[in-house]
Amino acid sequence: MTQTAIPYLLMRGGTSRGPYMNRADLPDDLDQLAEVLIAIVGSGHTLNIDGLGGGAAVTTKVAMLSKSNDDWADVDYFFAQVSVTDKLVDFKPTCGNILSGVGPAAIEMGLVSPQDGETNVNILAVNTGARVAASVQTPNGDVSYVGDAQIDGVPGTSAPVALRFMDTVGGITGAFTPTGNLTDTINGITVTCMDVAMPMVIARASEFGLTGYETATELDENKAFFERMEAVRIAAGEKMGMGDVSKSVAPKFGLLAPANQGGSVAARYFMPWNCHPTMAVTGAQCLASCLLTPNTIADGLADRSNETPAKVTLEHPSGLIDVLVDYEIGADGFALNSAGLVRTARKIASGEVYIPKSVWSGN
Template identity: 50%
Template structure:
C-alpha cells in the first residue's frame, strides 16, 4: 500500500451528521492539496462515493479538521469542509453545528485539551466563520463519556449530552445579521428573509412555493420543479447578500417555513441546498430561531415575534430541535443540546494528490 497516502483518522457522529475527523497536522497545509486528499478520502464524484468513505448523502459527506487554537480565547480550531457527493468540490464556506458536537470529544481524546473534571468546557474557534462556540463535554472519571440518557430526533437511541452555546452567531459569513440591510424583501415575487446567523440562509413560506411544508424529505427531493425554483431563488439571494455567484457553494441554504403541526413553535424544511435535510442542521436552527425573535422577518410574521429569554421548538422531518435564546451583555447567545459518538479510529487511505485536479 506504499502507493497510497496513509492518514490517521477517526470516524465520528456529531448530532445528525457523520464524517471523518482529522488533526490539522496530519493533512497538507496547502488548501489545494488538502482538498484533493479529502476528495479522494470521501470518494466524491460518484453518487454512492463508492471509492471512498463518504455515505452518498450530504449529511454523511462532511469533514472536520481540528488543531490548536489560532486566536486568543479559544482552546481549539475547527475547520469544517462540506465535500460534495456528486462533484469534486470541497466547500469550506459554511460551519456545521452537528459535526461541531463531536469536536470537543475528539479534541480531548487527541490530547489537545485536558480534562477539567466531571464536565469539560471547550471554547471552539470555527475557522470557517471566525466565531466562538462553547461545548460542554461530559468527562466523568477523567475521560470522555459517550453513553447517557440524552436523545435527539434524527438519531436512534440515547447518548451523553453535549451542550453547545453559540456565543455571537450573527454575521457568520457576511458580518451582518441581515446582509441585504432588511429583514424582509421580495425576490421574484416571493417574500423572503435573507439572514446570516450561524449559517447564511434564505427563509421562505412553504405555501408561497405551492407546498405545505409538512411533506417528507423524500417527497420534496422528488419535486423537481420545487428544487429548480429554490435554486433560482437561492442564487438570487446569494447575489443580494454579497456572496457573488453561489452556484458552486452550499450557502445560502433555502429553508421552507410553516406554522407548527404538532406542539412546536414553527415547522421547517431545511435544504442543503439541493436536497432536503432528513432532520435539521444545528446552525440552521440557530438562525431560524433568531429570525423568530426578530421583528418583520417572514418567520416572525408567520408565528408572531417571540422575545428572549425563550426556548423555541423547531419541528423538522424527524421530530423537533429546541433552541434556547438568551440576551447576554447585549448579544443573543443560542444554546442547543446535541450528542456525539466515536465510531471508528485508525487510518484512511488517499490516492496521491498528483492524480487529482481540485475543482474548488
C-alpha cells in the same frame, strides 16, 4: 507503498457523520487539501463507494482540528463540506452538528486535557469566526458516549454535549440582514435573507405552493420546486454580497409554516440541493432568529416570546429541535447574544485512512 496513510477518527456529530482529523496531518494549500478530502470521502460516486462518505450530504463532512492560538479558544475547528457526486469542496460554511463532536474529538486526539466529570472546551469555528463553548461528559477523565440524552434523527440515547454559540451574526456576510432589508421579493417570492451561524434565504412554504409538512423525500422528489428555489437562492446570494453561489452550499434555504406538532414553527432546511433529513444546528439558530425578529417573513406564524432567553422549538422532518436564544430587541432591532443547544456525539472508528500517493504523498 502506493498509498498515503492519514490518522483519523470517524465520528457522528449530532445528525451528521464524518472523519475528524488533525489539521497538521493534512496539506496547508487549500486546493491540494480539497483533492485530499475528495479522495478521503470518495466524492464522485453516488455511494462514495471508494471512500468514507455515505452517499448523502450529512455523511460527507470533514472536521479538521488544531490547538488554537486564540486567547479564548482551546481548539480551532476548520470545516469542509464535500459534495457527494461533484468532486467539490466548500470551505465557506461551518456545521453545527459536526461541531457537536469537536469537543469529544479534541480530547480523544490529545488536543485538550480532560477533567474529571465534565470538560469545557472552547472552540473557534474558523470558517465563520463563531465561538462555541462545549461541555463534554468526562467521568474519570474519559470521554463518555453513554447517557440519557436523545436527539430526533439519531437512534438511541447518548451522553449530552451542551453547546453555547456566540459571535454568530454576520460570520460570512458581515451583517445580520445582508441585503439591508428584513424582507426582499425575488422572482415573485418574499424572502428574509439572514446571516446567523449560517447565511440563509428563508421563505414561507406557502409561497411555493407547499404545506411545509412534506417529508424530506417528498421534497427531494419535487424537481419543479427545487428549480424555483435554486433560482431564488442564487439571486439572493448576489443581493447578499456573496457573488455567484451556484456551486456553493451557502446560502442555505429554509421554509417555514405554522407548527402542527406542538413546536413553535414547522421548518424545512435545504443543504441546498436536497432537504436535510433533520435540521442543521447552524440553520436552527438562523431560523429561530428569523422567528424572533419582527417584520420578517415569519411574522404571524407563531407567538413571539417576550422572555429572554426564549426557547424556540423547530419541527423538522424527523422530529423536533430546541434552540435557547438569548437576545435583545432594542432601537436597532434584534440583537443575538448567544444560542444554546444540546446534541450528542459518538466515536465510531479510529485509525488511518488511505489515499493514493498520486493525490498527495504526505507531509
